[in-house]
Amino acid sequence: MKDFSNENIRFVMKTEMLVGDGITKDLSKHLKANSWGKVGLVIDKGLFEKNQYVVKILEDLKSNLAEVVLFLNDMPEPTYEYLDTAAKTFRDADLDCFVAIGGGSTMDLSKGLAVLKTNKGKGLEYRGFNKVKNIPLPVVAIPSTAGTGSEVTPFAVFIDEVEKWKFGINTEYNYPRLGLYDQRLLDSCPLKIFSSAGMDAMTHTLESFVARNATHISRIFSREAFKLLFLNLKKVSEGDRSKETKLNLLIGSGLAGIALMNSGAGPAGALSYPLGVYFNVPHGLAGSVFLPEVIRFNVQNGYNEYEQLYDLAFPDSGLSIQEKSIKFAEAIETLSRELGIPTNLKGFGVQSEADLRLIIDNSMQLKAAFEQNPIPFGLKEIENTVRSLHGGE
Ligand SMILES: NC(=O)c1ccc[n+]([C@@H]2O[C@H](COP(=O)([O-])OP(=O)(O)OC[C@H]3O[C@@H](n4cnc5c(N)ncnc54)[C@H](O)[C@@H]3O)[C@@H](O)[C@H]2O)c1
Ligand SMILES: [Fe+2]
The missing domain is CATH 3.40.50.1970 (Rossmann fold)
Structure with missing residues (x-):
């Protein structure tokens, strides 16, 4: 650690x-x-x-x-x-x-x-x-x-x-x-803009939290941003458009930006780029589709610090550190679903083998972002992540 x-x-x-x-x-x-x-x-x-x-x-x-x-x-x-x-x-x-x-x-x-x-x-x-x-x-x-x-x-x-x-x-x-x-x-934002922009901020805050270059100061911002974004995006998905909820989301996004620029991005942020450029997927949606898979990969390889964020969203759960980390990926995936975001690449028009290769082959241009992941994340991991999000559904 x-x-x-x-x-x-x-x-x-x-x-x-x-x-x-x-x-x-x-x-x-x-x-x-x-x-x-x-x-x-x-x-x-x-x-x-x-x-x-x-x-x-x-x-x-x-x-x-x-x-x-x-x-x-x-x-x-x-x-x-x-x-x-x-x-x-x-x-x-x-x-x-x-x-x-x-x-x-x-x-x-x-x-x-x-x-x-x-x-x-x-x-x-x-x-x-x-x-x-x-x-x-x-x-x-x-x-x-x-x-x-x-x-x-x-x-x-x-x-x-x-x-x-x-x-x-x-x-x-x-x-x-x-x-x-x-x-x-x-006030004029439709749900799809709340979802896309909100999950962009969520990607910033989660990847900055685990980034190798994170510091205990940047993590203060990542944690607070996560709490504001998670709780208030849930409210938005339930139809809440109150003044407080919107201001909390604005502040949460700003804090996530501060955390990101003081630590680093990660695999989900990097993978969002080819999905945006080649498939016209809005930036925030493009990052959020990869997020749960990257979290799962990290947890399966022994990284458990997501449990700190799980506690912020679900205090007093009584779960073990390992259980909280596993459930964290599920919580992010559920939030995406509640916000109406596809959780599979097919939902974004990625169909053929050639489509998959476009994403895989172009993502390495952002090598520095992959290097920020707490568990080594190279071409093999990129390929596995992209392919696993193309199966099922
Ligand atoms: N500079 C940075 O630090 C940074 C960080 C992350 C992303 N980005 C970039 O930001 C861009 C995405 O920005 P975005 O997600 O904020 O969306 P956006 O600015 O691209 O706007 C998306 C759509 O939302 C509409 N819209 C915006 N505000 C609205 C409102 N209040 N009511 C109704 N419609 C509204 C716009 O007309 C547009 O059609 C990407 O290009 C991404 O690469 C920059
Ligand atoms: Fe972003």
Whole structure:
């Protein structure tokens, strides 16, 4: 078992987080407090059309700021090509910051736009780790899904359509300066967005908890995120859409993002990438289908620390450590089912042997994520996991 001593810990948290019912209503006040009067505003198009509250936010900004240049993002999971096209809207504008209102796609797009505003050329030139030279414009991120955690992370994920891969612009400069959590933005979320975004956050928190690079500080965030996400996603599956439940999910997703960026991802997160790129499966659903299988594999090979998380969800169960760990995989699978998520790859259109090979052969591009798993997880384990999720049902 990993030694969780206090040696050699680096823990980063750079975003000022503001939380509360209606806190974005007077967003202009928060921007002015930072002397940001000229903003590039990126709003998710679907959200803009479905959520009247966003229109109120826009009115506040237009009435109280010197300049608002608006772009409506209509691309879930943006490509580099889309980033370059969106950048043209802001090319000649004199801006102080970018504001993103939307899900992970919109927040990531805004981070990319902030990079391109101060760095010449195309987005692809900055793909990878720490390729960005000039400090980007500040980003204010306001999630409308709960969620990717992009409002606190330094990652901006884009699809490279030429290489058929998802690989972002990742730089220490990308941390949003402000993140606002206002559950009113979630009022228009259908169950499938709660499910997808919520299980993305669940994947982040579970894989960060067991990651080899986890520290006892990152685990504080993983644990708390897990508790908030598990209990409140259950409530959502039962029809609860209360203010508290939505705010808890937003906070849980943010804490999961903080845990992830301070420890590491894992096999389920990595396997979600080929499923997303080749089969258009929304990112969160793509991760959650692998999660129970990866947990089972770890438990079968002697890893039992999931029992700590089981206790948070089901206190006083009276079960042994081993029993709790085994039951933990079942609990995650049941939650997925209750949220209406397929638990078999066939449910996502993965049919033929060639389909399976696409996932298996492409997943190793994220070798670093597999190396974070507490039990060695190589090509053989990837193949077994993918194939076992293709049988039955
Ligand atoms: N940067 C990071 O740290 C990070 C972490 C995880 C995932 N991601 C990326 O985030 C993306 C996924 O983001 P997401 O899951 O938040 O979804 P999304 O931003 O792709 O949005 C999905 C759909 O939900 C709709 N939508 C969003 N908010 C809504 C609301 N409140 N009401 C009604 N409809 C709404 C959108 O219109 C869109 O059709 C992926 O590209 C993934 O790779 C980034
Ligand atoms: Fe994710």
